Amino acid sequence: MAARPISHAEKGQMPDLRPIGLFDSGVGGLTILKKLATLLPHENFVYLGDTARLPYGSKSPETIVKYLEQNLDFLERHQVKSAVVACNSASTVVVDQRIKARAFPVFDVILPGSEAAVRASESGRIGIIGTRATVRADSYQRAILKLNPMAKVFSMACPLLVPLVEEGWEDDPLTNLVIYRYISPLLKENIDTLVLGCTHYPALKTSIAKVVGPHVQLIDSSQSIAEILLREGESMIEPTPRPPSAAKSELDLTPQKISISITDKSEAFVEVARRLLYPLIVSSFEQVDL
Amino acid sequence: MAARPISHAEKGQMPDLRPIGLFDSGVGGLTILKKLATLLPHENFVYLGDTARLPYGSKSPETIVKYLEQNLDFLERHQVKSAVVACNSASTVVVDQRIKARAFPVFDVILPGSEAAVRASESGRIGIIGTRATVRADSYQRAILKLNPMAKVFSMACPLLVPLVEEGWEDDPLTNLVIYRYISPLLKENIDTLVLGCTHYPALKTSIAKVVGPHVQLIDSSQSIAEILLREGESMIEPTPRPPSAAKSELDLTPQKISISITDKSEAFVEVARRLLYPLIVSSFEQVDL
Numbered sequence: 001m002a003a004r005p006i007s008h009a010e011k012g013q014m015p016d017l018r019p020i021g022l023f024d025s026g027v028g029g030l031t032i033l034k035k036l037a038t039l040l041p042h043e044n045f046v047y048l049g050d051t052a053r054l055p056y057g058s059k060s061p062e063t064i065v066k067y068l069e070q071n072l073d074f075l076e077r078h079q080v081k082s083a084v085v086a087c088n089s090a091s092t093v094v095v096d097q098r099i100k101a102r103a104f105p106v107f108d109v110i111l112p113g114s115e116a117a118v119r120a121s122e123s124g125r126i127g128i129i130g131t132r133a134t135v136r137a138d139s140y141q142r143a144i145l146k147l148n149p150m151a152k153v154f155s156m157a158c159p160l161l162v163p164l165v166e167e168g169w170e171d172d173p174l175t176n177l178v179i180y181r182y183i184s185p186l187l188k189e190n191i192d193t194l195v196l197g198c199t200h201y202p203a204l205k206t207s208i209a210k211v212v213g214p215h216v217q218l219i220d221s222s223q224s225i226a227e228i229l230l231r232e233g234e235s236m237i238e239p240t241p242r243p244p245s246a247a248k249s250e251l252d253l254t255p256q257k258i259s260i261s262i263t264d265k266s267e268a269f270v271e272v273a274r275r276l277l278y279p280l281i282v283s284s285f286e287q288v289d290l
Numbered sequence: 291m292a293a294r295p296i297s298h299a300e301k302g303q304m305p306d307l308r309p310i311g312l313f314d315s316g317v318g319g320l321t322i323l324k325k326l327a328t329l330l331p332h333e334n335f336v337y338l339g340d341t342a343r344l345p346y347g348s349k350s351p352e353t354i355v356k357y358l359e360q361n362l363d364f365l366e367r368h369q370v371k372s373a374v375v376a377c378n379s380a381s382t383v384v385v386d387q388r389i390k391a392r393a394f395p396v397f398d399v400i401l402p403g404s405e406a407a408v409r410a411s412e413s414g415r416i417g418i419i420g421t422r423a424t425v426r427a428d429s430y431q432r433a434i435l436k437l438n439p440m441a442k443v444f445s446m447a448c449p450l451l452v453p454l455v456e457e458g459w460e461d462d463p464l465t466n467l468v469i470y471r472y473i474s475p476l477l478k479e480n481i482d483t484l485v486l487g488c489t490h491y492p493a494l495k496t497s498i499a500k501v502v503g504p505h506v507q508l509i510d511s512s513q514s515i516a517e518i519l520l521r522e523g524e525s526m527i528e529p530t531p532r533p534p535s536a537a538k539s540e541l542d543l544t545p546q547k548i549s550i551s552i553t554d555k556s557e558a559f560v561e562v563a564r565r566l567l568y569p570l571i572v573s574s575f576e577q578v579d580l
Contacts, residue, residue, distance in 0.1 A: 052353050053343055058456075060555045063342050163453050166348075174467055181464065265350045 019044040019257070021080035023071045025054035027269060028162075028199030029086025030276045032109070035226040036084070037258055037280050044257040046078045049273075050290070052263035055162060056089040057131025057198070064133065065093050070290045072102060074261070080104055084225065088130050088197050092137035112224035113195050114143035120217045121193040124151040127186035127216075130197030132157045140197055154189045158182045158198075165200045171207060179204065179211045187212065195219040256280075261288045309334040309547070311370030311394075313361045315344035317559060318452075318489030319376025320566045322399070325516040326374070327548055327570050334547040336368045339563075340580070342554035345452060346379040347421025347488070354423065355383050360580045362392060364551070370394055374515065378403075378420050378487050382427035402514035403485050404433035410507045411483040414441040417476035417506075420487030422447045430487055444479045448472045448488075455493045462497075469494065469501045477502065485509040546570075551578045 020043055022033050033047050048071055050056075056064055068090050075083050084107045085091045091108035093099060099106070117126050117140075128140045135157040144151050160178050169175050186194065194216050196202060202220050209218060258280060262269055265287050273282060310333055312323050323337050338361055340346075346354055358380050365373050374397045375381045381398035383389060389396070407416050407430075418430045425447040434441050450468050459465050476484065484506050486492060492510050499508060548570060552559055555577050563572060 052349060054348070058344070059342060063554045159457055160450065160453050163450050167449055174464075174471065177464055177467070264353045 015042065016081055017044065018079050018081040019046045019259070021046045021048070021075035021078060021083040022086045023048035023050065023075065023083070023090075024087040024199060025050045025056040025067075025090070027166075027272050027276065029084075030273055031199055031202050031222040032084060032086040032225055033258070034277050034280060035222055036229060037256065037277075039226055039230060041256055042254075045259070046075060046080060047258070047260045048074055048288075049260065049262040049269060051266050051269055055131070056087060057133045057159070057162065059089070059133060061093055061096075061098070061133070061137065064090055065098050068093060068099055072099065072106065074288070074290055076102065076104075078259075082107065084229070085109065086199060086225070088199065088221065089133040089137075092134055092139040095139045095143065096137070107225065107229060109199070109221045109225050110139045110143055110197075112228035113197065113219055113221040114140055114147060115228070116224040117193050117195050117219045118144055118147040118151065120219060121151070123190070123192045124148060125189060125191045125193075126151055126153050127183070127189070127191035127194040128153060128155040128197050129158050129161075129182065129186075129194065129201065130155070131162065132159055134197050140195060152189070154186050154191060156182050156186055161204060162198065162200045165203045170203050175204065176207050176211060179207055183208070183211050187216070191216060193217045193219060196221060255283075257283045259284045259286075261286050263288060263290055305332065306371055307334065308369050308371040309336045309549070311336045311338070311365035311368060311373040312376045313338035313340065313365065313373070313380075314377040314489060315340045315346040315357075315380070317456075317562050317566065319374075320563055321489055321492050321512040322374060322376040322515055323548070324567050324570060325512050326519060327546065327567075329516055329520060331546055332544075335549070336365060336370060337548070337550045338364055338578075339550065339552040339559060341552045341556050341559055345421070346377060347423045347449070347452065349379070349423060351383055351386075351388070351423075351427065354380055355388050358383060358389055362389065362396065364578070364580055366392065366394075368549075372397065374519070375399065376489060376515070378489065378511065379423040379427075382424055382429040385429045385433065386427070397515065397519060399489070399511045399515050400429045400433055400487075402518035403487065403509055403511040404430055404437060405518070406514040407483050407485050407509045408434055408437040408441065410509060411441070413480070413482045414438060415479060415481045415483075416441055416443050417473070417479070417481035417484040418443060418445040418487050419448050419451075419472065419476075419484065419491065420445070421452065422449055424487050430485060442479070444476050444481060446472050446476055451494060452488065452490045455490045460493050460497065465494065466497050466501060469497055473498070473501050477506070481506060483507045483509060486511060545573075547573045549574045549576075551576050553578060553580055 022029055026049055037045055082105045085094050088109055091110045094108040095110045135155045141153040144153050164175050194212055202222055260282055270285055312319055316339055327335055372395045375384050378399055381400045384398040385400045416434055425445045431443040434443050454465050484502055492512055550572055560575055
């Protein structure tokens with residue numbers, strides 16, 4: 001049973017006001033930012049969208065490691081207390097321990113998704129969809145087999161799904177056809193659980209659910225990472241959901257700060273970010289050079 | 291009437307052995323490399339594929355300018371005698387004269403494609419398809435209107451076509467559906483000419499021809515750039531197609547050198563490059579950091 005998180009005020013501690021850092025190559029990780037910022041209203045967030053070099057999904061592990069170190073350097077300069085690699089392609093190199101140790105913990109999205117899949121699957125037959133880089137790295141397969149050595153994992157790279165989301169064709173017969181083409185080989189393997197192994201895919205959840213039918217559970221990695229952070233990072237990131245009836249403390253008067261930095265100027269990104277994060281308010285947008 | 295190009299040997303000059311440089315964000319520009327290397331068998335070529343930062347099509351003009359200057363610096367270090375920006379998205383910033391002057395001429399692909407379209411169109415109703423960056427930059431429209439102020443230009447960004455080519459679904463009913471969705475608004479405007487404004491699109495020529503029907507002419511920018519270079523760059527790049535009956539000169543014994551550099555390690559790129567360039571032989575592949 002999960003204990004109710006204890007707030008700084010209740011503990012009589014000074015709150016750790018350092019922000020939590022997140023990054024992704026683009027807008028995908030905003031789904032995770034929204035979940036965390038909603039669940040942790042007293043926390044501040046710094047989000048880096050590496051839009052100048054997106055997408056990561058088609059790049060080699062060596063290149064992804066280089067970008068990821070630069071992104072973590074950026075978050076370090078912003079004095080984050082923890083960092084979330086809100087991108088599956090980049091998470092694979094974290095799981096493989098290919099990045100150098102930092103003064104703050106670095107969370108990936110592969111392990112939370114794998115744990116949720118193993119919990120959800122009754123037959124142990126689990127499907128994974130993701131970008132080419134994520135599928136090639138095989139990180140989900142290895143994480144799942146570590147948790148359940150009897151599991152059978154079936155993966156499929158779906159490089160067209162991110163551009164379909166970015167085109168805005170989420171609920172479209174054409175998109176359903178593409179999804180069907182990618183997922184039907186997995187359905188032939190009688191999977192009962194399908195991991196949405198890319199932070200863009202939750203936008204296609206309705207279409208994917210139609211294609212897989214009611215007997216396959218979908219694992220949304222943005223949901224899983226929020227749960228894991230709430231559980232594992234409790235002492236670090238201090239989850240303090242505000243009880244509706246509580247008297248306003250001084251802390252409640254400090255508005256939550258959400259700062260977004262992008263490496264390429266993009267009006268489209270700013271619009272999508274505001275829409276995706278609503279009703280959360282973004283305190284600042286800036287363009288940065290890494 | 292085009293004059294037959296005159297070779298160095300015929301002119302009694304020493305050949306300029308410096309290579310011709312080309313670059314693109316990925317494999318697209320290889321279609322242009324192949325045409326040039328076939329038409330200019332005595333010339334050496336240096337091709338840069340900026341695979342670590344592909345695609346350019348979704349990046350802002352500021353970021354594309356930065357990448358392009360770095361790519362031209364690279365070609366300058368390789369002492370090229372001329373450079374071809376074998377990418378439509380990057381060509382837009384060349385047309386707009388946003389890059390600094392170099393000691394060698396820099397050719398883009400927009401102007402050759404526009405000239406060919408104006409020559410081909412009888413009604414002056416011309417369609418353009420390309421990436422978001424190319425369509426947003428409006429360079430084709432401006433170049434065409436300069437050549438024919440009475441022309442009507444209709445553009446459509448087609449962000450899914452590059453990933454469809456990279457997925458290998460070139461001749462596929464699903465791809466035809468996507469093409470139909472993108473192109474039907476242009477057909478409603480009664481265009482008689484359609485510019486394939488992205489170096490990937492020639493791979494979809496068969497499908498696009500099916501969708502547009504026999505009354506719309508397709509303009510392939512790789513064909514146009516080769517023609518322009520042969521015409522305009524004659525004194526510089528010395529086109530010397532080998533006459534089949536000619537006696538072998540000493541020059542003929544020097545094999546053509548085609549060097550390819552990529553910014554991200556990618557086995558897939560090397561395979562695709564060998565396949566696309568066949569029967570030309572690539573002398574060297576190397577990975578570089580810009």
